[in-house]
Amino acid sequence: MDLAAIQADQVTLNSLVQNLVYLSGTVGAITVVVGLLMIDAGTTRRKSLFNSTIEKVMGFFIGFTTYFAVGFGFWAAQYYIMEGATMGDSLRDWWLFGGMLNANASTTDPATFPGLNTFQIFVFFLAVFAGIVNILFHFAVSERIKASAYYVLCVVAAIGSSILSFYTWGSVGPLTNAGFHDFFGVGFVYLFPTGMALALVPMLGKRPGMFAPHPLVSGYHAPSIGLAAVGLLTIFAGLPMVIVSCLFFFDPEALAVSVTMAETSVGLAVNNYAMAWAGGAVTGGILAYATRKYAYLLLGPLAGYVAGACGFDVYQPGEMFLVALGAPVISYIVYEFTLKREFDEHKLLPLFLGAGSYGLIMVGILEAGTPRGGYFGITEGEYAFQHGQIGLTMQLIGIVVCLGAGLVTGLVTALILKVTIGLRNTDDEMAAGLDGLRWGLEPDVPTREDTPIARG
Numbered sequence: 001m002d003l004a005a006i007q008a009d010q011v012t013l014n015s016l017v018q019n020l021v022y023l024s025g026t027v028g029a030i031t032v033v034v035g036l037l038m039i040d041a042g043t044t045r046r047k048s049l050f051n052s053t054i055e056k057v058m059g060f061f062i063g064f065t066t067y068f069a070v071g072f073g074f075w076a077a078q079y080y081i082m083e084g085a086t087m088g089d090s091l092r093d094w095w096l097f098g099g100m101l102n103a104n105a106s107t108t109d110p111a112t113f114p115g116l117n118t119f120q121i122f123v124f125f126l127a128v129f130a131g132i133v134n135i136l137f138h139f140a141v142s143e144r145i146k147a148s149a150y151y152v153l154c155v156v157a158a159i160g161s162s163i164l165s166f167y168t169w170g171s172v173g174p175l176t177n178a179g180f181h182d183f184f185g186v187g188f189v190y191l192f193p194t195g196m197a198l199a200l201v202p203m204l205g206k207r208p209g210m211f212a213p214h215p216l217v218s219g220y221h222a223p224s225i226g227l228a229a230v231g232l233l234t235i236f237a238g239l240p241m242v243i244v245s246c247l248f249f250f251d252p253e254a255l256a257v258s259v260t261m262a263e264t265s266v267g268l269a270v271n272n273y274a275m276a277w278a279g280g281a282v283t284g285g286i287l288a289y290a291t292r293k294y295a296y297l298l299l300g301p302l303a304g305y306v307a308g309a310c311g312f313d314v315y316q317p318g319e320m321f322l323v324a325l326g327a328p329v330i331s332y333i334v335y336e337f338t339l340k341r342e343f344d345e346h347k348l349l350p351l352f353l354g355a356g357s358y359g360l361i362m363v364g365i366l367e368a369g370t371p372r373g374g375y376f377g378i379t380e381g382e383y384a385f386q387h388g389q390i391g392l393t394m395q396l397i398g399i400v401v402c403l404g405a406g407l408v409t410g411l412v413t414a415l416i417l418k419v420t421i422g423l424r425n426t427d428d429e430m431a432a433g434l435d436g437l438r439w440g441l442e443p444d445v446p447t448r449e450d451t452p453i454a455r456g
Contacts, residue, residue: 009110015117018249022121025245029128031238033060036135038231039298040142042224045209046443047433048143049223055147056138060131062151063158067130069096071162072123078166078173082375082383087166094123125245126165129185130158133193139347140197143430144204147438149417153410157196160409164188168398171261172383175401177373179394181363183258183269184246184309187402190352195406197348200414204424206344208431216431221447225294232298236277239305243273243312250376258313261386262372272312272320273305279324280304287332296328299335299350303327306351307359314367314390323362327355357399364395 037053044052073091080090093100101123105116113119134154141150167175168187176182209217222228244266247256258264284300287293304324308315315323334354335346343349373388417423425434435441 005107007105007107007109009114010105010108010116014251014253015115017254018115019117019121021249022118022125022245024241026121026125026128028238028241028245029125029132032235032242033128033132033135035231035234035236035238036132036139038234039228040139040231042226042228042231043222044142045207045220045433046223046447047435048430049435050441051147051434051438052138052142055142055150056135058147059134059138059150059154062131062154063134064127064131066155066158067127067162068123071130071158072101072126073098074159074162075126075165075170076119078170078176079375082172129189130161133157133161133189136190136348136352137193137196140193140345141200141204143207143434144344144424145200146422146425148421149414149423152417152421153196153200153413156409156413157193160405161188161192164192164402164405168402170259171373172375175394175398176260177383177388179373179388179391180398181260181262181314181367181370181372181390181395182310182360182398183260183262183313184243186306186310186352186356186360187398190306190309190348190356191399191402192406192409194348194352194356195403195408196410197345197406198353198403199407199410201343201345203414203418204344206342208427210344211342214427214431216428225298228298232301236301240270240273243269246313248376257376258372260313260372261374261376262313262370262390263386264313268316269312271317272308272315275317275321276304276308276312276324277301278304279321280307280327283325283328287328295335295346296332299331300328302351303331303355306355307362309356310360311363311367314363314370314372319366323359323366326362327358330354330358353403360395360399361392364390364392368392 037056040052040056041049073094076094077087077090080086092098100113100116101120103116108116134157137157138150165188167173168180169182169185170176207220208214209220213219246259247266247269248259249256256264256266280303281301284296284303287300288296304327307327308320308324331350331354335350338345338349367390370390371386372390374383374385376385378384414423429437
């Protein structure tokens, strides 16, 4: 090692601490993946449980790999453009074999790229979320979609959500710089796959036994709601580290501002997160006991969190709690509306279309006028620090763009798949169980639909 080539400004203790913060966020995001898989394992029909889980795992790694290959360059392009470069420059630097992705930060001149370690770690961090987008989308189409079609959609979704992140998440992308405020990435992580679900679910139809008995399936029965509840708490445990990783840190020492460049602090952001879960859990519990439907015990805290995620940086904890109290009601309305119309999608629409849109709208109303946007240290011009303000109009535009992007992406890709490799498993395949048909696996115990009581 040539010690004379070491760039001291790239390897300071301060930069190491920031690297560890973002690495912890990556660990938190992977913990969320584990929680999502536990929820799936607890709620998917036993005869298709392994197939559903393994498709989600493969979809995660397809999105993860695609993001490493080409995705990060789209998100990072907003900062390249801010400095007078182009998206093409960013894509060349940050594709899998690009110069910046493969550079040794210790020997890279800060004048070329300051804080390179942090940006490289952020590739890993955001690649996990590209995989999470695919897991969430699979929740909407599980069992019905052919594996081959799903995997193609995973590649397309990873690229589509990456492009959308350029517009809607950060501080100097086109929509964020113009005023759209989304601290956690509700738009490109949650609304985008929901838009895809809106396109795909009507094309895939209903699972046998979900709304009416099928000759081979008397009903659709979840194998372990207790496991799903543990998955919920696993997600709760992982997300605080992710929340902190949505902050930028500047001198002196570790001054925190949100990814949108709004004024905030570590303590406020994580306590807002806590109150979002608490508020959602309270209302969700009330709804569950009032309706005798266990689903709201799981949907409630998640709805509170999703509704608050876009504003963890700008709310105060008491305010966040009150906003979160209303989120499960919105999810309840969406859930019951779709249920009565036998629309076979019970997770993304109530949580993301319902609570997610509600949250984006509420932050636009309650925090209107809050300064944000631009980049720290820039004092004039279109990228001046905190030159923009939160407003309802841009929040509504952001919702339409994110849902619309997912809807168009899903619809166009699905139509192509439908006339090429096919899109849907047959009812008989789903009824028989995909584990047995695809993998030769059978449940270790008789399933409820196979018992005489269930048949009768």
